[in-house]
Amino acid sequence: MIKSFYLQLISRIMLIVTLSVVSTVCFLSDFHFVYGAACSIVMLIVIFRFIKFLNTVNEQISFFFESILNEDFNSVYALKRKSKILDKLNENLDKVNRKMQDALMANARQEQYFKALIEHVGTGIITCNKDGFVIDANAGFKQLVGLEQLTHTKQLQKVDSKLMEAVNSIRHKEQKIVGVNNERQGDTVRLLLKAAAFNTGAQNLMLISAQNIDKELDENELDSWMKLIRVLTHEIMNSIAPITSLSETIASLYSKEGKAVLAKDIDDRTIETTIRGLNVIREQGKGLINFVESYRSLMRLPKPKKERVKLYSFLEKQCAINQAKEINMQLLCADEDRNLSVCADKEQLGQVLANLIKNAIYALKGSQNPEITIGFGTNQKNRVEISVKDNGPGIDPDLLEEIFIPFFTTKETGSGIGLSLSRQIMRLHGGWLKAQSVMGKESVFTMVLPKEGTAV
Numbered sequence: 169m170i171k172s173f174y175l176q177l178i179s180r181i182m183l184i185v186t187l188s189v190v191s192t193v194c195f196l197s198d199f200h201f202v203y204g205a206a207c208s209i210v211m212l213i214v215i216f217r218f219i220k221f222l223n224t225v226n227e228q229i230s231f232f233f234e235s236i237l238n239e240d241f242n243s244v245y246a247l248k249r250k251s252k253i254l255d256k257l258n259e260n261l262d263k264v265n266r267k268m269q270d271a272l273m274a275n276a277r278q279e280q281y282f283k284a285l286i287e288h289v290g291t292g293i294i295t296c297n298k299d300g301f302v303i304d305a306n307a308g309f310k311q312l313v314g315l316e317q318l319t320h321t322k323q324l325q326k327v328d329s330k331l332m333e334a335v336n337s338i339r340h341k342e343q344k345i346v347g348v349n350n351e352r353q354g355d356t357v358r359l360l361l362k363a364a365a366f367n368t369g370a371q372n373l374m375l376i377s378a379q380n381i382d383k384e385l386d387e388n389e390l391d392s393w394m395k396l397i398r399v400l401t402h403e404i405m406n407s408i409a410p411i412t413s414l415s416e417t418i419a420s421l422y423s424k425e426g427k428a429v430l431a432k433d434i435d436d437r438t439i440e441t442t443i444r445g446l447n448v449i450r451e452q453g454k455g456l457i458n459f460v461e462s463y464r465s466l467m468r469l470p471k472p473k474k475e476r477v478k479l480y481s482f483l484e485k486q487c488a489i490n491q492a493k494e495i496n497m498q499l500l501c502a503d504e505d506r507n508l509s510v511c512a513d514k515e516q517l518g519q520v521l522a523n524l525i526k527n528a529i530y531a532l533k534g535s536q537n538p539e540i541t542i543g544f545g546t547n548q549k550n551r552v553e554i555s556v557k558d559n560g561p562g563i564d565p566d567l568l569e570e571i572f573i574p575f576f577t578t579k580e581t582g583s584g585i586g587l588s589l590s591r592q593i594m595r596l597h598g599g600w601l602k603a604q605s606v607m608g609k610e611s612v613f614t615m616v617l618p619k620e621g622t623a624v
Contacts, residue, residue: 180218187211232261236268292359292378296321297371300336312359312378313348331359335376340365341549345381358382407456414445469589472513472596479508479544479554486518487542490525495532497525500543508544510552510617512597520590520601524556524613527586531560531611546619551599554615563605571603 187207194204286293292309296302300321310318313327324332328348338344344361360379365372421438422429480501487499501508510517525540532538537559544554563571572587591601599617 180214184211184214184218187214228258228261232265293375294318294378295373295375297373303373309378312380334361338363338376407452411449411452414449418442418445469592469596472516474511474513477510477512477514477517479510480506482514483542483544483554486521490522492529495529495538495540497540497542500541502545505545508546508552510619512617516593520593520615521556523586523590528556528558528560531558535560550619552617552619555612557610557612559610562607562609563603563611564607568603568605
């Protein structure tokens with residue numbers, strides 16, 4: 169088509185030039201005036217048709233682009249014309265128009281599919297801009313908050329002010345659990361909010377999903393209570409059973425056939441047995457008191473007094489403080505992480521680290537070439553990880569979650585609150601504590617913390 173267009177263009181220009189030259193020669197000659205006039209008239213007709221041809225091409229192309237701008241793809245360009253070039257142009261414009269129409273319809277079908285998908289899922293989804301105007305909210309979200317129409321996040325104030333604040337303040341890739349007291353529905357639910365920011369080209373939007381996690385939390389809470397009650401029962405029964413048994417034994421020494429034994433009939437052996445029994449009862453009582461104190465310390469954990477902590481120097485100091493004989497302890501980190509810092513309570517962080525190192529030392533008893541490696545750095549989610557790894561016998565997979573239950577212990581002596589307290593401290597810092605182990609090879613405890621300057 170382009171080649172034909174150029175040929176037509178060149179031929180018409182050459183014709184106009186030729187007619188112009190001929191008419192000029194004729195006018196300069198006295199004998200050919202009539203021929204010059206005739207050539208001039210033909211030249212004007214050719215120029216007119218040439219201009220009309222160019223205008224037709226321009227109009228067609230201009231009309232095509234205007235249709236695209238107005239998203240009108242219903243025009244038909246394949247009309248019967250005398251010019252093959254214009255017919256070819258119209259044919260190509262019509263093909264492009266149909267392709268764009270097909271693409272638009274495909275996008276519309278895909279949009280309808282995704283909209284139906286979003287409406288169908290049980291998770292609530294809301295999209296809003298930085299000013300709080302709601303671009304879209306699916307049926308799941310409206311059902312969760314009990315609103316039929318939702319155009320602005322301020323409307324969530326009617327449901328629960330905490331929910332409105334959480335939606336307005338949540339950041340990209342952040343998660344929040346919000347307890348919502350919905351007076352309109354007469355119900356209280358706990359929602360897990362997750363956010364993702366994106367740009368449409370015209371504006372910045374925040375997509376927030378909301379999921380009712382009451383059932384999951386209740387199940388986890390019940391499971392945690394069952395585990396805790398099992399451990400508490402075990403600990404208390406271990407202390408009370410000897411006390412009850414000794415009390416019955418001592419009582420039997422001072423009574424016979426339901427009557428009290430006279431003082432003159434009590435011999436030295438009975439007194440010695442009584443003293444030994446009372447000493448055991450006293451020790452068991454002290455154990456119960458220590459048990460209660462341990463529980464109180466777990467429940468009365470103070471709020472962290474956060475400050476900037478440079479990890480390398482902090483961990484270097486902790487390694488020196490908790491160094492054990494005959495155990496190789498080393499601190500490892502990448503060069504780019506040497507200046508890494510976190511915002512944390514130094515004492516509480518040191519308490520967690522000391523507990524993990526102490527547990528690693530205990531696990532390495534009797535091991536050949538015992539080694540503890542402390543490392544730190546950032547993970548893929550830009551969070552700080554501090555790990556304590558030992559090459560001990562490892563932890564039974566069935567016990568990996570049990571070890572974090574308060575008062576659960578595998579040691580002969582120990583309160584069983586160290587790891588539980590450590591995990592609680594990490595949660596107060598906006599992080600968590602996790603454990604991994606390979607039987608017969610190693611155990612790794614990892615403290616995960618927000619990087620300094622990032623949101624918790």
